[in-house]
Amino acid sequence: MLLEAKNLGFHYPKGPWILRGLDISLASGEVVGIKGQSGCGKTTLARMLAGYEQPQEGFVKLNGAPLPKQGYSPVQLIFQHPEKAVNSRWYMENTLREGWAPDEKILRELGIEEEWLSRWPNELSGGELQRFCVARALSTETQFLIADEMTSMLDGITQAQIWHVVLQMVKERNMGVMVISHEEPLMGRVCSRVIDLEGAARQENMG
Numbered sequence: 001m002l003l004e005a006k007n008l009g010f011h012y013p014k015g016p017w018i019l020r021g022l023d024i025s026l027a028s029g030e031v032v033g034i035k036g037q038s039g040c041g042k043t044t045l046a047r048m049l050a051g052y053e054q055p056q057e058g059f060v061k062l063n064g065a066p067l068p069k070q071g072y073s074p075v076q077l078i079f080q081h082p083e084k085a086v087n088s089r090w091y092m093e094n095t096l097r098e099g100w101a102p103d104e105k106i107l108r109e110l111g112i113e114e115e116w117l118s119r120w121p122n123e124l125s126g127g128e129l130q131r132f133c134v135a136r137a138l139s140t141e142t143q144f145l146i147a148d149e150m151t152s153m154l155d156g157i158t159q160a161q162i163w164h165v166v167l168q169m170v171k172e173r174n175m176g177v178m179v180i181s182h183e184e185p186l187m188g189r190v191c192s193r194v195i196d197l198e199g200a201a202r203q204e205n206m207g
């Protein structure tokens, strides 16, 4: 399985090019880091790889085909701010089961307590909410996970617990993960290679 972006170019309406001529690929079982200064386009790239945003140039393909437009996406994106990624008018149980039915094992491993399921999102901490977003994204249909500052706002113990579950999935299911982060130590621990987005774009522009 391969998630690939070729000759990617993107700008917001009337704005300058943010990314141009960018080639990036992520294979099953790989954990790849993306770094770069604030504002260089990491989140924009994440949104294109997950199909939320369309590039003006180039393309994103999953196993040689465009990303599916409907249904559960095999490319799941997790953001830094879980409160923006859940419906504030749904009980957590509904949010959790939005795309699939997570089993007991994954809930236990992520430390999701039974009692939280009947709460509203604003009755949970950011870390508790993010565990739900991770469980929701880890369906057996997920082939690639884009983790955009997924654990940046969390304490060390919660961060380690979440990454333990995700890295286990990489092994068990051969899932591919893209880690967007400003935290070099985290990337050093979990990634087999790290791409500097600015360097990658610059090389392409020079070439």
Ligand SMILES: Nc1ncnc2c1ncn2[C@@H]1O[C@H](COP(=O)(O)OP(=O)(O)OP(=O)(O)O)[C@@H](O)[C@H]1O
Pocket: 012, 013, 015, 018, 036, 037, 038, 039, 040, 041, 042, 043, 044, 045
């Ligand atoms: N909806 C939008 N409309 C216009 N410009 C935008 C929009 N979203 C982001 N931008 C601009 O696009 C550029 C890239 O933003 P992006 O969020 O992808 O950067 P980033 O590398 O993820 O930054 P950070 O590390 O701070 O999260 C920035 O200059 C930002 O101001």
